[in-house]
Amino acid sequence: MRSWWGKSSSKETKKKTGKEGFIDTIRKFRIPSEKKSTNRSGGTRRGCTDTVSELGSLSRVESRSVSPSRESKLVARCQSFQERPQAQPLPLPGHHPNRVARTESGIIASRKPRQEKGSKPSPFTPPPHAAYTRARPDAADFDGVEFASSESCSDSDDPPDSSQLSPLASDYDTISRTTAGSPSNMIIKDQLPVMKIHSRDVAKSSDHLFNNHTSSSPSRRKMLSSHVPNLAVPYNGAVFSAPDSSISSPSRSPLRAFGSEQVINSAFFSTRPNPDFPFLGSGHCSSPGSGQNSGHNSMGGDMAGLFWQPSRGSPEYSPLPSPKMTSPGPSSRIHSGAVTPLHPRAGGATIDSQNNRPEDVKQKSHRLPLPPVTISNSLPFSQSNSAATSPSVPRSPGRPDNLPSPGSRWKKGKLLGRGSFGHVYVGFNSDSGEMCAMKEVTLFSDDAKSKESAKQLGQEVSLLSRLSHPNIVRYYGSEMVDDKLYIYLEYVSGGSIYKLLQDYGQFGELAIRSYTQQILSGLAYLHAKNTIHRDIKGANILVDPNGRVKLADFGMAKHITGQTCPLSFKGSPYWMAPEIIKNSSGSNLAVDIWSLGCTVLEMATTKPPWSQYEGVAALFKIGNSKELPVIPDHLSDEGKDFVRQCLQRNPLHRPTAAQLLDHSFVKNAAPLERPILYSEPSDPPTNGGIGHPRNRQTLDSDKLATHSFRVHRPAFISSDVQIPRNISCPVSPIGSPLLHSRSPQHLNGRMSPSPICSPRTTSGTSTPLTNINGSKIPYHHHVNQSVYLHEISKPTNISYRDPVPDMFRAKQSPGRQYGGHAVLADSVSHLLLRDRVNFKPSLDLNHQL
Numbered sequence: 104m105r106s107w108w109g110k111s112s113s114k115e116t117k118k119k120t121g122k123e124g125f126i127d128t129i130r131k132f133r134i135p136s137e138k139k140s141t142n143r144s145g146g147t148r149r150g151c152t153d154t155v156s157e158l159g160s161l162s163r164v165e166s167r168s169v170s171p172s173r174e175s176k177l178v179a180r181c182q183s184f185q186e187r188p189q190a191q192p193l194p195l196p197g198h199h200p201n202r203v204a205r206t207e208s209g210i211i212a213s214r215k216p217r218q219e220k221g222s223k224p225s226p227f228t229p230p231p232h233a234a235y236t237r238a239r240p241d242a243a244d245f246d247g248v249e250f251a252s253s254e255s256c257s258d259s260d261d262p263p264d265s266s267q268l269s270p271l272a273s274d275y276d277t278i279s280r281t282t283a284g285s286p287s288n289m290i291i292k293d294q295l296p297v298m299k300i301h302s303r304d305v306a307k308s309s310d311h312l313f314n315n316h317t318s319s320s321p322s323r324r325k326m327l328s329s330h331v332p333n334l335a336v337p338y339n340g341a342v343f344s345a346p347d348s349s350i351s352s353p354s355r356s357p358l359r360a361f362g363s364e365q366v367i368n369s370a371f372f373s374t375r376p377n378p379d380f381p382f383l384g385s386g387h388c389s390s391p392g393s394g395q396n397s398g399h400n401s402m403g404g405d406m407a408g409l410f411w412q413p414s415r416g417s418p419e420y421s422p423l424p425s426p427k428m429t430s431p432g433p434s435s436r437i438h439s440g441a442v443t444p445l446h447p448r449a450g451g452a453t454i455d456s457q458n459n460r461p462e463d464v465k466q467k468s469h470r471l472p473l474p475p476v477t478i479s480n481s482l483p484f485s486q487s488n489s490a491a492t493s494p495s496v497p498r499s500p501g502r503p504d505n506l507p508s509p510g511s512r513w514k515k516g517k518l519l520g521r522g523s524f525g526h527v528y529v530g531f532n533s534d535s536g537e538m539c540a541m542k543e544v545t546l547f548s549d550d551a552k553s554k555e556s557a558k559q560l561g562q563e564v565s566l567l568s569r570l571s572h573p574n575i576v577r578y579y580g581s582e583m584v585d586d587k588l589y590i591y592l593e594y595v596s597g598g599s600i601y602k603l604l605q606d607y608g609q610f611g612e613l614a615i616r617s618y619t620q621q622i623l624s625g626l627a628y629l630h631a632k633n634t635i636h637r638d639i640k641g642a643n644i645l646v647d648p649n650g651r652v653k654l655a656d657f658g659m660a661k662h663i664t665g666q667t668c669p670l671s672f673k674g675s676p677y678w679m680a681p682e683i684i685k686n687s688s689g690s691n692l693a694v695d696i697w698s699l700g701c702t703v704l705e706m707a708t709t710k711p712p713w714s715q716y717e718g719v720a721a722l723f724k725i726g727n728s729k730e731l732p733v734i735p736d737h738l739s740d741e742g743k744d745f746v747r748q749c750l751q752r753n754p755l756h757r758p759t760a761a762q763l764l765d766h767s768f769v770k771n772a773a774p775l776e777r778p779i780l781y782s783e784p785s786d787p788p789t790n791g792g793i794g795h796p797r798n799r800q801t802l803d804s805d806k807l808a809t810h811s812f813r814v815h816r817p818a819f820i821s822s823d824v825q826i827p828r829n830i831s832c833p834v835s836p837i838g839s840p841l842l843h844s845r846s847p848q849h850l851n852g853r854m855s856p857s858p859i860c861s862p863r864t865t866s867g868t869s870t871p872l873t874n875i876n877g878s879k880i881p882y883h884h885h886v887n888q889s890v891y892l893h894e895i896s897k898p899t900n901i902s903y904r905d906p907v908p909d910m911f912r913a914k915q916s917p918g919r920q921y922g923g924h925a926v927l928a929d930s931v932s933h934l935l936l937r938d939r940v941n942f943k944p945s946l947d948l949n950h951q952l
């Protein structure tokens with residue numbers, strides 16, 4: 104490891120620039136004059152009672168100083184977890200791996216390679232190799248690959264297509280700059296990986312991230328700057344981290360180390376690398392991704408994520424450490440910015456360090472664009488501010504003492520998950536009673552990964568702060584406290600789609616339709632802003648208890664100014680578009696559409712396509728073969744067609760997100776939200792329930808979000824039902840008691856008690872929708888409100904406003920937004936009247952049937 108690690112010396116100039124840049128960044132942090140708490144020094148670790156921490160620590164400890172042979176053993180051991188029954192705490196019902204969609208078009212042929220029209224036959228055939236047949240692939244393990252090639256579309260010579268550009272593009276100039284030249288950009292071409300490091304961009308990004316910092320403590324600055332960043336410059340496609348270095352990330356799991364050397368050398372490059380298959384470097388996954396509820400398939404190994412883990416139980420449900428948790432999680436998105444929350448100096452004491460923080464340590468908030476929260480800059484950290492003293496903050500047995508986000512009113516609650524960058528906790532404000540999700544990232548000046556993470560987080564924050572859409576997780580604000588960055592996000596309590604799939608199995612088609620429609624809405628909005636998400640997959644899509652879907656994890660997102668610039672090798676392999684793997688240019692936005700198609704299959708089967716292959720083999724399949732993945736039979740024809748549309752190998756043939764919103768698969772999607780307004784079925788609210796306190800509360804909480812949910816609701820096929828939008832129901836894809844009680848069809852006895860069951864569900868537990876005569880209601884007979892839906896699904900024409908916690912809102916624009924029930928009622932009335940008008944024609948379904 105020293106070989107590539109030491110090569111950084113040849114890039115002294117850049118390194119220096121990077122160091123200075125990063126130090127500049129750190130200078131902008133508000134840094135206490137006191138020395139850092141000593142308990143952040145190496146060796147300190149969380150208590151072993153913290154299940155998640157312990158699990159993470161196990162992984163980290165093992166990964167810290169492993170020799171290549173050791174790595175191999177560790178890898179093998181980790182892989183074996185997949186085969187251990189206890190590693191799969193939850194069943195995965197209804198998977199049909201062998202089901203093949205056989206359609207008239209013949210587009211999908213089970214396991215039968217199909218050559219795409221006009222495409223050249225692939226010269227590459229994945230060679231037989233032990234790596235291909237050894238273990239079951241875990242998609243997540245190589246999820247999140249970021250094998251960056253030439254990065255910035257902004258720098259592309261390709262002239263931007265003005266027709267595709269958003270007028271908002273200028274808003275993203277900064278973002279473009281910050282994303283230009285990832286420090287971890289690595290290119291492995293022609294078997295000779297080359298890594299490009301643009302250290303200045305780290306500083307630039309960091310500066311951008313914290314460009315509003317006002318002061319810093321000289322003493323702290325000195326302390327931080329005294330640690331010269333030892334810029335790691337992997338040369339041979341090695342993991343962009345220092346496995347054996349003292350500054351290597353302790354959070355790296357064995358598979359991280361396994362990443363480039365084991366996979367690239369033995370599994371990939373030991374075979375004949377196809378020149379047409381420019382396997383671009385190894386990103387690095389820093390996160391073991393084994394965090395609880397990460398469910399995000401993030402794992403920590405560079406190329407470690409080469410194995411699809413069919414079921415990684417949520418640790419939330421398992422207080423006992425699972426052996427699997429010591430292995431890289433399914434998300435090892437190999438990206439450039441993995442940061443470890445557990446620096447060697449921290450020794451995993453990211454929380455401990457806060458315990459002994461001097462009370463007079465001041466925190467500094469770092470105002471970022473559009474932070475809806477004003478974080479106190481003067482509040483010293485004190486025990487009184489600690490969540491440990493607050494009974495309102497839930498404690499979990501496996502969690503160390505609740506600790507607040509110092510300096511803010513948010514108190515750190517339970518661990519939600521762990522990603523590449525750090526940990527995500529529930530944040531609770533005991534004053535307002537509101538919650539958020541706190542992403543806690545530890546940054547160290549002497550850690551190359553910290554620089555990278557600063558860049559990526561800056562990118563994520565920059566992007567998120569400019570986005571406002573009901574299907575995109577909202578950004579509230581951020582602050583830097585000592586070496587910890589806290590990013591406050593909308594709390595989406597339902598977890599990710601990945602987690603739901605792991606916990607409950609495949610979704611019914613109605614849920615898939617609704618989720619897909621919402622994902623598309625978010626994507627259409629994003630793409631209208633010339634922003635690519637680049638990591639669309641179940642693990643990065645959160646679901647709230649009302650069934651509302653939120654795109655999350657914008658660490659890979661990128662604003663582009665051109666349409667056909669070179670594509671970075673970023674993403675999660677199983678969801679990765681072929682043009683990325685083949686390093687061909689294409690319509691950048693179309694990569695998200697491909698990933699969406701994969702996500703639809705993931706929702707339908709619990710696994711992404713090609714998960715039957717090991718990671719590298721899957722990459723070959725995706726990149727070089729002409730095969731399309733198997734589409735399960737139980738998906739409707741509309742669903743199959745939708746997937747085929749998304750998975751067209753030629754990106755130019757893929758419809759845009761906006762176009763796909765008109766696809767019948769989602770156009771008639773049933774919203775999962777259900778009314779909670781009905782107390783009596785015979786007494787439908789004539790005014791949309793405005794006067795009902797509960798209505799007001801519900802609608803207020805939704806902020807009348809002009810969300811893009813399709814209003815088509817097959818469960819509401821009744822002419823006497825007036826149903827406002829934005830009503831909640833449980834997220835369960837299969838009917839729940841709440842749904843039953845809220846379903847007007849159930850109440851009036853006309854419909855199935857399970858309004859969101861899928862007629863095509865394979866579980867056999869759902870009841871097809873029926874009309875009053877008991878006949879099944881076909882999809883195309885469901886309420887069609889396309890006119891209205893068109894109107895509300897145009898993301899660019901709508902000023903989206905998702906709920907923002909009141910405290911944020913009050914700080915942001917007192918008395919303006921959402922002010923007063925009168926305004927609220929007016930808005931609601933308007934919306935509901937409009938709804939009713941638009942509902943009217945389609946509510947006559949009884950006449951149609």
Ligand SMILES: Nc1ncnc2c1ncn2[C@@H]1O[C@H](COP(=O)(O)OP(=O)(O)OP(=O)(O)O)[C@@H](O)[C@H]1O
Pocket residue numbers: 247390395396397398399401402434436519520521522523524525527540576592593594595596598599642645655656658
């Ligand atoms: N806003 C949120 N609300 C609820 N849970 C969240 C939220 N954001 C993240 N989480 C949880 O935390 C986990 C890790 O978050 P996230 O994936 O954003 O971190 P990350 O460091 O960006 O990870 P990676 O980049 O490796 O995917 C998620 O899998 C999810 O379970």
